[in-house]
Amino acid sequence: MVEIRLKNSKSRRIEVLQPIEPGKVSMYVCGPTVYDRAHIGNARSAVVFDQLFRLLRHVYGEGNVTFVRNFTDVDDKINARAAEEGRKIADLTAETAQWYLDDTRALGVLDPTHMPRATEYIEQMVAFIEDLIEKDFAYARDGHALFRVRSFDDYGKLSGRSVDDMIAGARVEVAPYKEDPMDFVLWKPSADDIPGWDSPWGRGRPGWHIECSAMAHSILGETFDIHGGGADLLFPHHENEVAQSCAAGHGFANIWMHNEMLQVEGKKMSKSLGNFFTVRDLLDSGVPGEVIRFVMLSTHYGKPMDWTEKKRVEAEKTLRKWYAAAEPGDAVPEAVVAALADDLNTHQALAEMHKLDGAELGAALSVMGLWEGQVPEWAVSDGADLSAFAARLGTAREEAMQTKDFSTVDALKSALTDAGVEVRMSKAGVDLVPGPNFDPAKLENL
Ligand SMILES: [Zn+2]
Structure with missing residues (x-):
């Protein structure tokens, strides 16, 4: 079997993937909070982990890879958007989740094995919090439940920060119901006009961090192989996930992976700079999904990626050439697999593909998620x-x-x-x- 090596954010080293259950791989990736269209930065994470999913399926076999990507459908941003638009929350989240699927599928992103919605796992979240309180890692106060950060010695290990530095950095919220400003919310009370569920602490809703941990453990078990997400989630989201899961006595993911962020023409994407666009904007302007995917994969996931018009034009040219030369095939050339197995070096995999044609090129295009057995219409028309x-x-x-x-x-x-x-x-x-x-x-x- 091909040995897959991945950079583990936890150890900051390249490690060999050694599945907990030999021959089977499990992976959890933080999915979108559903209140708006995915922008191309969100899409990068979807494409990166889809590429890893495709590599794992190629190496371990399709039935041996379990990939969970959630929808966060309870969140204050969702509540605010629904109120702003005068819409029902359930309608907003259902519509936005469908948009996310439509837009990422257009980029060749396969549906994960499981796509849990946070609201379907409230019961498990409540049980998780009760357990933490019982073990003294959390406490209830004024309708809230909070994680006692200083009770967990390894807090900060994943992101490489110390608790005292974090306090000095002072982006922590001081609130009367907190024992310590670092403590983070596991549960909070809901006013009558926003979503809430009954709990031992009153009617309320979960904090974001507990959602992912509850879903990951419910579906994948105590420990699993890979946990992924964008680099912006490393702190506090993933740090908090580790803290609450390990404190509760679950293990957690063996390998943590984070994709770096995306810029546009060398600048941070922002609405005020006018360089902010969604995947749908690009698709509607006539940029094919395969071209967007190619541009994303041309930069290694661990490096910041720059979306440029020049890259888009080049990608389209290369793909047209490849589609004209490719034939359907299953045997992916070793050099392409080796590049992907080397910490998902998609840049190198694409470089190898320049040497291929015929069925080898077709098989390589397939494993890269760039074709489904026939040339896309835009490339022939x-x-x-x-x-x-x-x-x-x-x-x-x-x-x-x-x-x-x-x-x-x-x-x-x-x-x-x-x-x-x-x-x-x-x-x-x-x-x-x-x-x-x-x-x-x-x-x-x-
Ligand atoms: Zn998450």
Whole structure:
């Protein structure tokens, strides 16, 4: 079996992946909080961990990889957005979760094995918190439940910070119901007009950190192999996840992975700079999903990535070339697998692909999530190719109107139809639309 090595954020070293249960791999990745469209920074995380999922399936077999990615559908940002728009929270979260699936699927992202929603696991969260309180790692006060950070000696180990530094950094919230400003919320009370569930501490809702831990343990068990997410989640979200899980006596993930952030044309993406865009914006402007994915994978996940127009153009050119040279295949060349197994070096994997063609290239494109056995429509429907045929057909029709001999027109039409092109003729002119089965090779001798 191919040895997969991954950079573990916890040890800050490259480690060999050694599954807890030999031959099977389990992975949890923090998913979106569903109140808005995914921007391309969110999409980077989705693509990176999809690529890891694809590598794991390739190496261990599809049935041997369990991948959980959650939807956070209870959160104050959601409540605020719903109030702002005068909508029902459930409608907002259902719609946004579907958008997330539509948009990431367009980038070749496979559906994870499980996609739990936080609101389906409230009972497990309550039990988790009760257990922490019983073990004295947490306490209840004024309708809240809080994790007692100083009771957990290893707090700060994952992100490499000390509790005292964090206090000095002072982005901690001081509140009357906290014993210590560092303590974080496990449960908080809900006013009547926002979502709430009954609990031993009154009607309320969970804090964000407990959601992921409860879902991960409920589905994957006490310990699992990989926990992933964006680098922005390392602190406090993942630090808090580790603290509450390990304090409760569960183990947790053996390997933690974090993808770095995304910039646009060398600048941080922000609404005020006008360089903020969603995956849907890009897709609607005509950028194919495969091109977006290619650009994302051209930078190693552990480095900040810069989205540029130049990269987009280059990616489209390369993909057109590859699609023209590829044939369906299953045997992924070793060099490509080796690059991916080397801490998911997608940059190197793409570099190796420049040396390939035929079935090897097709198999490599598949494992990279860049094609599903046939060339995507955008890559074949090169308008220039068909416009010459449209002009010929137009001229032939004009002549036929004079001579009443339509045999040339009919021959051209049936040849185009055979090649998978839809022929639309009207008074306004001839329109040729390549269908999903368009095969340009069939037009070569026409
Ligand atoms: Zn999470």
